[in-house]
Amino acid sequence: MKKTTSLVFCFLICASAVFSQSTRVSFRNDRFSTIKVRPVKLLNANDFYSDFMIDEELGNSLSKVFSLSDLNFIAESAHETALPPALNSLEKRDLNRNKMKDLSLYRLATFTSGDTEIELLVAPVSENKKARAIGMIGDDDMILFFNKSAVFEMPVKETSMEPNIKNGYTCEDYSRAIVAFFESGIKITTPSDSIPLLLPEAEFQGSVFDFKEEYLIQDYRPGLQNVTLVCDKDGDKPLYELIFEFENADSTLKFAELMFGVPNHPQLDHYWVITVVSKEMVFLGWTFNNKLVLACNLPGTEMEDSEDFILSDEFIAAFNGTENTSVETNAVNNDTDDNVATSLAINNLIIAAMNDFDQFKTDLMPNKTAEYNAVSYVNFGQEQAIVRKNAAGNWRLEVRFAPYATSEEAKQVLENTITFYQTLEGLEYRLVKKSDLDTGNGRNYIWDIQTMDDESTGIILKWQSYPASNGMFGLKMELGK
DSSP: OOOOOOHHHHHHHHHHHGGGGOOOOOOGGGTTTTOOOEEEEESOSSSBOSSOOOOHHHHHHHTTTSOHHHHHHHHHHSSGGGSOTTTSSHHHHHHHHHHHTTSOEEEEEEEEETTEEEEEEEEOGGGOHHHHTTTSSOSSOEEEEEEGGGEEEOOOOOOOSSOOEETTEEHHHHHHHHHHHHTTTOOTTOBGGGHHHHOTTOEEEEOSSSSEEEEEEEEEETTEEEEEEEEESSTTOBEEEEEEEESOHHHHHHHHHHHHOSOOOSSOTTEEEEEEEETTEEEEEEEETTEEEEEEOOTTSTTTTOGGGOOOHHHHHHHHTOTTSOHHHHHHHHHHHHHHHHHHHHHHHHHHHHTTTGGGOOSBOTTOSSEEEOGGGOOSSOSEEEEEEOTTSOEEEEEEEEEESSHHHHHHHHHHHHHHHTTOOSOSSEEEEEEEEEOSSOEEEEEEEEOTTSOEEEEEEEEEEEEOGGGOEEEEEEEEO
16 A cells, blocks of 8 residues: 555646636637636546536526526536437446546636536637537536545647647647556556556567567557557566657657656756656656657666666655655655645544445446445555445445455555555554465455544444456455445
């Protein structure tokens, strides 16, 4: 459960910012002309309200912001039947949720319904023409209601009004492609055998070299011709280099500058120092011709001894803002951050369990009557998170993680997790060991969650390793009554 600084968050934020270069939005029938809209990025598409009741009280509040005609349009659009063909049923939405993230969206208003903050969004037809071809938007602007936690507001940058365009593709096209790529879950350090699971379109290329192997994605997104993923050949075969090949060199350099700012490498032109975890884990980006490269000097890889990644102690201290602290102090602080963040997450989940995870129950899983998708509420880097009613009639949260190749590997990760949980200092409850069962191919470890006064809450926390499909070994967490 220890955190490793990765590129994915930085790239998603930087690439998303490129979307917000233009604040002039054209809506049908001149609607929303008096509303100041802000561009937003949809982080997940699970917290979506397909039918939203605008009652009299809410209508009165919104009427102070919107004209009568705009408010009528919003009210008429707040129903599943008003959605386009690809979204007008739960089954269709489950198939197209990832495509919803590609929509160009703007915030119209934020309001509170009960204890929940709701974002009122609009997808203008004028900026989603490609979506019409696949039924993701109709002939009119589309109104959507999302939980606020599902939406990220993109900062508006003041830039030249001249479009960064050549051969028909813009920096906005490039940023959409980058965001879509990292939303797959791929990051530097991802093991080679996980790449086909996260990116099925990636084709294994092998390598003529004895120290690396490659995957290739061709024609990934508009403007992005190819993506090459380079992995080490030893150990877990970690991903250590990504090469994005765009349509032209001019836009590639401009796009990199929009993402990362002015090149900041102390010795090299058109190089960016993105993250410095330690001298043995430096993340760089650079461009050459129409390619953008992102790489890390992971130990054991070809980049380990590259002089490009060698930075002085003074530069690292200034870059990380730790001129008066040591690398050891940074490591302690990172551990402390992990401890605090995990403690807070577990505290919140325990409170949710006391209320039968009612706030998690939004969209039912396909063909299920008592099983809800909860991925938008849980952030443990999992593959799946659901809330379901067990045989005893109690609601539990179940979180499944990417499987491991061997039982020993899954057990070791579980052991590390148990040890880490026993050190959590910010918990408002006590984790009291209830059972520990080794099943040969797996292990079940259960805590009884008690108050600080040693009274049982009736909630358990369970971690389990177990044989999964295709000869793999899974890891999951359960929490609930």
